[in-house]
Structure formats: structure tokens, C-alpha cells
Amino acid sequence: MDTIIAAEPVAQINKQFFADVINGLNSIPKKLNSKYFYDKQGDKLFQEIMASPEYYLTNCEMEILTQQSADIAASLTQQNTPFDLIELGAGDATKSIHLLQQLIREGVSFNYLPLDISANVIRHLEDHLPNELPKLQIHGFTGDYFDMLDQAVQFSSNRKVVLFMGANIGNMLPIEAKAFCIKLKNSLLRGDMLIIGFDLKKNPKEILAAYNDSEGITKRFNLNLLRRINTELNADFILDDFDHYANYDPRSGACKSYLISLKDQTVKIGSNILHFKKNEYIDMEISQKYSKQEIGELMTDAGFEYVTNFYDTNHYFVDSVWSVK
Numbered sequence: 498m499d500t501i502i503a504a505e506p507v508a509q510i511n512k513q514f515f516a517d518v519i520n521g522l523n524s525i526p527k528k529l530n531s532k533y534f535y536d537k538q539g540d541k542l543f544q545e546i547m548a549s550p551e552y553y554l555t556n557c558e559m560e561i562l563t564q565q566s567a568d569i570a571a572s573l574t575q576q577n578t579p580f581d582l583i584e585l586g587a588g589d590a591t592k593s594i595h596l597l598q599q600l601i602r603e604g605v606s607f608n609y610l611p612l613d614i615s616a617n618v619i620r621h622l623e624d625h626l627p628n629e630l631p632k633l634q635i636h637g638f639t640g641d642y643f644d645m646l647d648q649a650v651q652f653s654s655n656r657k658v659v660l661f662m663g664a665n666i667g668n669m670l671p672i673e674a675k676a677f678c679i680k681l682k683n684s685l686l687r688g689d690m691l692i693i694g695f696d697l698k699k700n701p702k703e704i705l706a707a708y709n710d711s712e713g714i715t716k717r718f719n720l721n722l723l724r725r726i727n728t729e730l731n732a733d734f735i736l737d738d739f740d741h742y743a744n745y746d747p748r749s750g751a752c753k754s755y756l757i758s759l760k761d762q763t764v765k766i767g768s769n770i771l772h773f774k775k776n777e778y779i780d781m782e783i784s785q786k787y788s789k790q791e792i793g794e795l796m797t798d799a800g801f802e803y804v805t806n807f808y809d810t811n812h813y814f815v816d817s818v819w820s821v822k
């Protein structure tokens with residue numbers, strides 16, 4: 498039976514957010530979409546996660562960007578024509594700024610078009626990046642990946658280079674990642690390029706620790722979505738009645754985060770009543786890990802061809818450069 502979503506009296510609520518939350522929490526198992534993690538507080542908590550000792554991903558990709566930006570720039574500028582650098586889910590751009598600096602140093606002609614679902618980060622980038630990089634041509638887009646990509650590709654007639662870093666692709670199931678890459682390829686033209694970051698399969702304990710940090714920042718990051726639902730959708734989650742649980746399956750490469758209800762409880766979201774059983778889980782986020790072979794298969798299946806790979810010293814992470822066939 499279809500879930501009936503009661504109309505909400507609160508005029509200013511984000512209708513899509515509301516519908517996704519109600520549908521997700523009425524499905525079996527209960528689910529919330531991790532793209533909603535990123536409000537102002539979520540952005541701040543994610544920065545804390547990136548700075549935590551366990552979250553190796555940022556250091557690895559930062560090493561690639563700081564040590565190899567000249568080579569990355571060279572792989573993008575072989576055609577020697579202006580391009581639009583479209584960054585999907587740009588976040589605070591602390592890593593991509595090294596590539597931007599390199600391109601500016603080399604006098605390359607490009608526009609930087611960051612897009613992100615968090616209005617807060619796009620505002621921040623548009624306010625701050627021009628101070629750090631006065632020569633940067635920047636135009637931000639706030640919204641979901643493909644809604645904004647459709648607009649960003651119209652920005653100019655330049656060729657496109659899409660930047661999709663931070664292993665954001667890992668927040669999709671492999672089947673969704675394949676559909677995403679196919680859609681991305683279909684939004685681009687022959688010769689356009691993609692730089693895409695993957696977290697590679699490695700020691701399971703190291704992977705799990707990155708999503709289960711000792712200071713509990715990841716727990717607060719997950720619980721923040723319940724707080725956001727309380728504030729923006731007029732709900733009454735009691736955060737202490739939920740705990741965070743993460744696990745990693747080395748066979749599938751899926752690292753998953755859950756919130757666990759610590760008791761039988763009822764939560765109101767607007768006029769919707771939701772029941773949680775003791776120990777029932779909410780599926781919060783996947784962070785999929787890839788082997789080199791799986792990355793190659795994804796690239797080929799989606800219709801891209803290999804240009805080059807940039808690894809950190811430990812081969813924990815790869816930024817892979819593809820072009821549209």
C-alpha cells in the first residue's frame with residue numbers, strides 16, 4: 498500500500514526533504530538519505546570528521562592534490578582550450594583549491610563551477626575563494642547533482658571537466674554508482690573529462706575506524722540529521738534514544754552507518770506518527786570501497802575511457818581521470 502503523506506501546515510518546509518523523510522521512515526527497513534546530512538551544522542561536523550585521525554580519506558586525497566596538482570593539471574590541459582571545471586558536491590573545496598591554484602599559476606583559462614546541495618557551502622565558497630584566489634572565475638550552484646549539472650553545462654560553450662572528489666561516489670550502492678556514471682556521461686560531450694575519487698579496499702579495521710571514530714564525531718554527524726528533521730520538519734526525535742552503529746563487509750566493500758532505536762518509541766513528524774521498535778535500525782549511509790578492477794569495470798560500463806590515475810603513496814585512494822568516448 499502506498500504511504501499517505503499528510504499535508505503539512507508549516508509553509509516554509511522543504512517539501513522534497515519532508516517527502517523523502519516520511520517515505521524513507523515508512524519503508525522497510527527504515528532509511529534516510531545521506532544527502533540530507535549537510536546543513537550548516539552537518540557541514541561543520543563533516544569538517545571535524547575530515548580532521549579526525551581515523552578519517553584517512555582526506556589525508557590521502559589531500560596528498561594527491563598537494564603533491565600531484567601539476568600532473569593533474571597537465572592531464573586536463575592537453576587540449577589547450579578553455580574549460581568549465583564543474584565540481585559535484587564541492588564541500589569546502591579544501592582539497593580542490595590546490596588544483597585551482599595550480600591552474601591559475603599556469604594561466605589556464607577556466608571557470609570554476611562548484612555545485613552542492615548545501616546552500617551554506619556554496620555561499621561560503623563564493624564569499625571566500627575570490628579572496629584566496631583573486632583571479633578565479635567562480636559561479637556556484639545550489640541543489641541536487643543532476644538538477645544543477647543540467648544548469649552548469651549551459652554556463653558556457655567551453656568543454657567540461659567534472660570533478661567528483663572525496664569518494665562521494667561511494668555514497669551510492671554500486672548499481673546506483675553505475676547509473677550515476679552513465680547519466681553523467683550522457684550529460685557530457687565526447688572528449689569532456691571526469692576526475693573521480695574512489696576509496697580503495699584495504700584493511701577492514703582501518704576502514705571501519707574511519708566511520709566509527711573514538712571521539713564520536715560520526716555519531717554526532719548521523720544524529721544531526723534527526724536534529725535537522727526536528728528543526729525543519731517539526732519533529733520530536735529524542736537524540737539520546739538513538740545510537741550510532743557502523744560496520745564494514747570486506748567482501749562487498751560496503752561500509753554502512755545505521756542509527757539504532759534504543760527503545761520502543763513513537764516519533765511525531767508534523768502530523769505523521771512513526772513507530773520504532775527497540776533495536777530497529779535506520780539505514781543512514783553507505784561508503785562503498787572499490788578494488789582497482791571494479792573501478793575499471795565501472796568506467797567501461799559507463800562509456801568512459803581511461804586517461805590516468807593519481808594514487809596517494811599508500812595506494813589507499815585514487816583520483817581517476819576518464820574522458821567521454
Ligand SMILES: C[S@@+](CC[C@H](N)C(=O)[O-])C[C@H]1O[C@@H](n2cnc3c(N)ncnc32)[C@H](O)[C@@H]1O
Nearest residue numbers: 532535586587588613614615640641642662663
Ligand atoms: C563527503 S562530502 C565531500 C566534499 C568534497 N567533495 C570533498 O572531497 O571534501 C559530500 C559533499 O557532497 C554534497 N552532496 C551530497 N549529496 C549531494 C547531492 N545529492 N547533490 C549535491 N551535493 C551533494 C554534500 O553537501 C557535501 O558537501
